[in-house]
Amino acid sequence: MPPQQPSAPQTAPDSAPPSPASxxxxxxxxxxxxxxxxxxxxxxxxxxxxxxxxxxxxxxxxxxxxxxxxxxxxxxxxxxxxxxxxxxxxxxxxxxxxxxxxxxSGLLDTAPYRRILGYEALGISAAFTLYGLPQGADTVFFPGCTLAGTRPRTVQAAFSYLRTVFPRAGAVLACCSKPSHDLGMQSLFNERFTQLYNRLAQHGIRRVVTACPNCHKVFTTYAQDMEVVSIYEVLARRPAMAAGHDRSAPSCTAALHDPCPLREFPAIHHAARVLAAEAGIDVTELPGTRRRTLCCGEGGAVGAVRPDLAGGWTARRAAAAPQKRIFTYCAGCAGSLSAAGRRTDHLLDLVFYPRRTLAGRMKPARAPFSYLHRLWLKLRWRLLLTRGTDGK
Ligand code: SF4
Ligand code: SF4
Structure with a gap:
């Protein structure tokens, strides 16, 4: 079954000449x-x-x-x-x-969004994509661009863990095309996501394990005939079994920020708290949590045109629980809140490298190293997964 077609207008291509919207x-x-x-x-x-x-x-x-x-x-x-x-x-x-x-209607000037659209284009380019689909695989890990770039060792550890649960799992490095989706460029998004979906479906993939909230939302919305589950839910079923878990890690109190794309996913909110507790975190609930969580400021690419509004969301979220460090399960949220001066770590780092994370020694990579890390992961997974398969 093809991905769900959205209710959005599909008659006009993205490059249509201007005409009044109504x-x-x-x-x-x-x-x-x-x-x-x-x-x-x-x-x-x-x-x-x-x-x-x-x-x-x-x-x-x-x-x-x-x-x-x-x-x-x-x-x-x-x-x-x-x-x-x-x-x-x-x-x-x-x-x-x-x-x-x-x-x-041709009213949108895409110039302010060149950077984010370029990021998406790179994410679906031949250089940065990998379809590591072993024969017989019905499950893939889809970590998303930013997490793979900023935390490649953690992503590798998560994939190794996932293979203990789903031994034939493959892995895909690609962009889910959420940027073009959220900019309203629906025909471009449809074209790109359909290519991704078809590649998975043709290989017999029935289950997608996500780690990025934005990818999770895209897959749950547009690939409804696939089972879409987050790595947090998979890990929370057997939290103490996560690779690298160190029960002797020191404990602390911390706030947990729920990413807004997962607002309507209570099972993931619960899983995140299970994993935090297992790692020794005494979670302080923020004002505005779970279904009522706040945007971190990254949402909707608002920062490209209204940095004041985007920054206002970030400041509001960062100001909550001012004495506490923050954990979250979105690489974008972690970057946004950290840039605002609040130490914010990723939950997956905490799960797989608890001592280093709690000691503040897990440093997410920045460009250009984040791009090199994605290529490193691609090379590593290509050697592991695609020999003798249709991966490339
Ligand atoms: S919350 Fe109130 S103002 Fe806002 S959309 Fe609903 S009815 Fe309208
Ligand atoms: S920014 Fe405001 S209007 Fe837009 S989705 Fe969030 S709460 Fe609603």
């Missing part, structure tokens, strides 16, 4: 204009909405000012508004559709 191309807007009671619950949580008004106001605005679809590029797509709405409306989906409408 509420007709933003499917949820008409409903939002009528059903949103303007109670303000979402507005109180979100600086973007405080700037632009309630979702109903923005939906009405679209009717006479179609170009306001561009306002959605200051929304982090974090879905906190949807999580708190008492009417069970989904403003975040409307903002996603506004982005798609902006692209379909």
């Amino acid at each position: 509420t007709a191309s933003v499917p949820d807007a008409a409903r939002m204009a009528v059903q949103c009671t303007e109670c303000g619950a979402c507005v109180r949580m979100c600086p973007f909405l405080q700037e632009h008004g309630t979702p109903a106001h923005m939906a009405r605005q679209l009717q006479h000012s179609p170009q306001t679809v561009l306002n959605a590029y200051a929304c982090s797509l974090c879905s906190l508004c949807s999580a708190v709405c008492p009417e069970k409306l989904d403003p975040a989906q409307m903002f996603m559709d506004m982005r798609r409408a902006a692209v379909a």
